Amino acid sequence: MIEALQFDFMRNALLAGVFVSIACGVIGTFVIVKRIVFISGGIAHAAYGGIGLGYYFKYTVLPVLLTDSALAQLDPRPGYYPLAGAILFSLVAAVAMGWVQRKTRQRADTIIGVLWAIGMAIGIIFVDLTAGYKADLMSYLFGSILAVQPSELFIILGLDVVIILLAVLFYKELLAVSFDETFATVENVPVDVIYIVLLCMIALTVVMMMRVVGLIMVIALLTMPAAISGQFVKDMKRMMALASILGILFTTTGLWLSYTWNLTSGAMIILVSGAGYLLSLAVKPLARRWLAGNKSREAM
Amino acid sequence: MPPEVISIQHLWAGYNGEPVLEDVNLSVNELDFIGLIGPNGGGKTTLLKVLLGLLSPMRGNVRVMGADVAEGRRHIGYVPQIVAFDRDFPISVWDVAQMGRLGTRRILQRYTAADKEIITQALRNVDMLHLRDHPIGELSGGQRQRVYVARALATEPKILLLDEPLSSVDPQVSSSIYELLSRLNERITILLISHDMSAISAHVKTVGCLNRRLFYHGQKRITPDMMQAAYGCPIDLIAHGVPHRVFGHHSSEGAQE
Numbered sequence: 001m002i003e004a005l006q007f008d009f010m011r012n013a014l015l016a017g018v019f020v021s022i023a024c025g026v027i028g029t030f031v032i033v034k035r036i037v038f039i040s041g042g043i044a045h046a047a048y049g050g051i052g053l054g055y056y057f058k059y060t061v062l063p064v065l066l067t068d069s070a071l072a073q074l075d076p077r078p079g080y081y082p083l084a085g086a087i088l089f090s091l092v093a094a095v096a097m098g099w100v101q102r103k104t105r106q107r108a109d110t111i112i113g114v115l116w117a118i119g120m121a122i123g124i125i126f127v128d129l130t131a132g133y134k135a136d137l138m139s140y141l142f143g144s145i146l147a148v149q150p151s152e153l154f155i156i157l158g159l160d161v162v163i164i165l166l167a168v169l170f171y172k173e174l175l176a177v178s179f180d181e182t183f184a185t186v187e188n189v190p191v192d193v194i195y196i197v198l199l200c201m202i203a204l205t206v207v208m209m210m211r212v213v214g215l216i217m218v219i220a221l222l223t224m225p226a227a228i229s230g231q232f233v234k235d236m237k238r239m240m241a242l243a244s245i246l247g248i249l250f251t252t253t254g255l256w257l258s259y260t261w262n263l264t265s266g267a268m269i270i271l272v273s274g275a276g277y278l279l280s281l282a283v284k285p286l287a288r289r290w291l292a293g294n295k296s297r298e299a300m
Numbered sequence: 301m302p303p304e305v306i307s308i309q310h311l312w313a314g315y316n317g318e319p320v321l322e323d324v325n326l327s328v329n330e331l332d333f334i335g336l337i338g339p340n341g342g343g344k345t346t347l348l349k350v351l352l353g354l355l356s357p358m359r360g361n362v363r364v365m366g367a368d369v370a371e372g373r374r375h376i377g378y379v380p381q382i383v384a385f386d387r388d389f390p391i392s393v394w395d396v397a398q399m400g401r402l403g404t405r406r407i408l409q410r411y412t413a414a415d416k417e418i419i420t421q422a423l424r425n426v427d428m429l430h431l432r433d434h435p436i437g438e439l440s441g442g443q444r445q446r447v448y449v450a451r452a453l454a455t456e457p458k459i460l461l462l463d464e465p466l467s468s469v470d471p472q473v474s475s476s477i478y479e480l481l482s483r484l485n486e487r488i489t490i491l492l493i494s495h496d497m498s499a500i501s502a503h504v505k506t507v508g509c510l511n512r513r514l515f516y517h518g519q520k521r522i523t524p525d526m527m528q529a530a531y532g533c534p535i536d537l538i539a540h541g542v543p544h545r546v547f548g549h550h551s552s553e554g555a556q557e
Contacts, residue, residue, distance in 0.1 A: 029390075033388075033389055033390065169407075169408055170407065172398075172399075172402065172405070172411070173402075173407060175391070175395070175399075176399050176402055178389075179389055179391060179396070179399070180380070180399070182352070182354065182378075182380060183378060183380065183399060183451070184399075184402065185352075185353075185354060186352050186353070186354075186373055186376070186378050186403075187374075187399070187400075187402040187403035187455070188374065188403055189402055189403075190407075230388070230390060233390060234390045234391075234392075234435030234437060234438075235390050235391070235392060235435070236390050236391060236395075238390075239390045
């Protein structure tokens, strides 16, 4: 691992893992306690539509609009337009799904499932329509943390800051809406707005994570650290902190194993997280007993 | 006559054009302690939603503290039915009670020292201050009910509105909750709604029956007329086999006054 750190791509990958894990711990906690895993999955998959759109825009629309010399001056970074497309598209998906869920009394889950599929289909069709180079599209499905560019690192860091800032600023409203929406409504908290803001934060997190584990496995990395953490900690903020630390542990370990054995990094990270989750289920009764033992000893 | 705090006139409310409540009239006066009972599906939840401004009436007029519900509801401290759901939620007693201050703090505003004082007072009132750092999931049903009462008290309400307050509570605990409510009733108007006849104890000053229509005459006992009229209520009465106890308590309380 130490010698691997000589490589820029490895350092970038590690940093990306750390940044993403922080947002993941904060947002994953909300997803777990509010039980909105399904809608988060919908947002993640719908985001693929934005990636297809970004590719189409870059390789098909821009060449028509601009001259060759103007094209040459454009941003050379390969992931820029798909990433921008994914951010835009996932935010639209988040607002649409949240609105549907709030305003339709029935079949909200059906409609979310439909939007989920439509988003992906749009992405695939736009990729079809795009002439030429589309090799690294798979990296959005399965992740490619080792290919993270320094410029993307800045975008990820920026998203991190936005997410954490929103979580801090709206913490008491987010907590109230997560815990008891009816009471929050009676207390005149703008419940619908706060919920949509939360979904938008999920959308931004999901886009960041897509680079690390790919959108197919996003939900696993979003939920597992928080789910483990929630078993041992009964305080929202501590649950977030522990989930972030676990996320960093899992991404780093997964990355190291994938480097050592030359295996797909996203899948390794998910397997390490999954092992951690199963282990936590096994350890939990022991930890309970130990805590109970401590308490009774204190009592004596 | 003490001032009127809730006024409901000719209220019709329901869902998708189907009324659940029909021509409900109710006048709640300051320091009343009213227990409304009715069968499931009789419109208890609908009435709660209307009073909390979560459901707009189809017809009729509802005023809380002389204002529209959206404005007047800030004087209502709402105590919801306990559900098993929040057992897993990672939140402490203090943080739950603190939510009672949400209505007075805007977005981006922090809770102040004055808020802390009010929350402390509310928790002390329900005798839960010593458990302030406990996760809510580790409490018993009765303790959680107290925390929800504290949260409602932290809103500094004029009216307490309780939904099935004894639904997950042992009989011994329910009497202690009623003692608490009785004490609070010295300064706060209380309206509680339940499907359970036995929830209406001697501490309640007046009772009514709700089954699509409301049968309430500000009386301290359920009259045979009301039972007759509110189809469903007598079934509850008989089913629980407690009519004598209820009538007994009420008549003795009536005699004291």
